[in-house]
Structure formats: structure tokens, C-alpha cells
Amino acid sequence: MRQSDAHLKNGMINRKIQYRTIPSADDGEFVAHMEEVLDIYAQPYNPNFLVICMDEQPVQLQGEVRTPIAATAKHPKRVDYEYERA
DSSP states (O other): OOOHHHHHHHHHOOOOOOOOOOOOOOHHHHHHHHHHHHHHHHHHOOOTSSOOOOOOSSSOOEESOOBBOOOOSSSBBBBOOOOOEO
């Protein structure tokens, strides 16, 4: 099956999307710091200078399946173990 046939079959169009942080026009400090980071990523691989990318908040998005029970004077907030990935 050709790619053009595949996107017609499921109604999807094959597109590339680039997600970027777009700073406000007046935030020169942010732009300067971001350019420093991008300059590091643009450097050729060097085994003596490893580059590690880390997310600022390592969290997993989860939704509640059951409504949590609010905290009381005798009990902390109670949340069911079952969750839904968001």
C-alpha cells in the first residue's frame, strides 16, 4: 500500500509537526539562554562531553477513575489505586 493510499484509508494526513517554546517578543533573557542550550545540542558528538536532556517535571499525567474522598479530621485524603492515563 502506498503512503498516499494509507492516508486516504484512515482519513489522516501524514504531517510533521515541530513543537517549540515560542518566547514573547520582549523576553530577551529567555531567548539568550535558549540559544545557549541549542548551541550545545548543535555540537558534534564528543564522548568526553556527554549531553543529557532532562525534563523539568518528571511526572506522569493520570486521571481519576473514582472520585477521591476528601480529607477529614480523622483521615487524610483517600485516593483509589486505579487510575487512567491522561
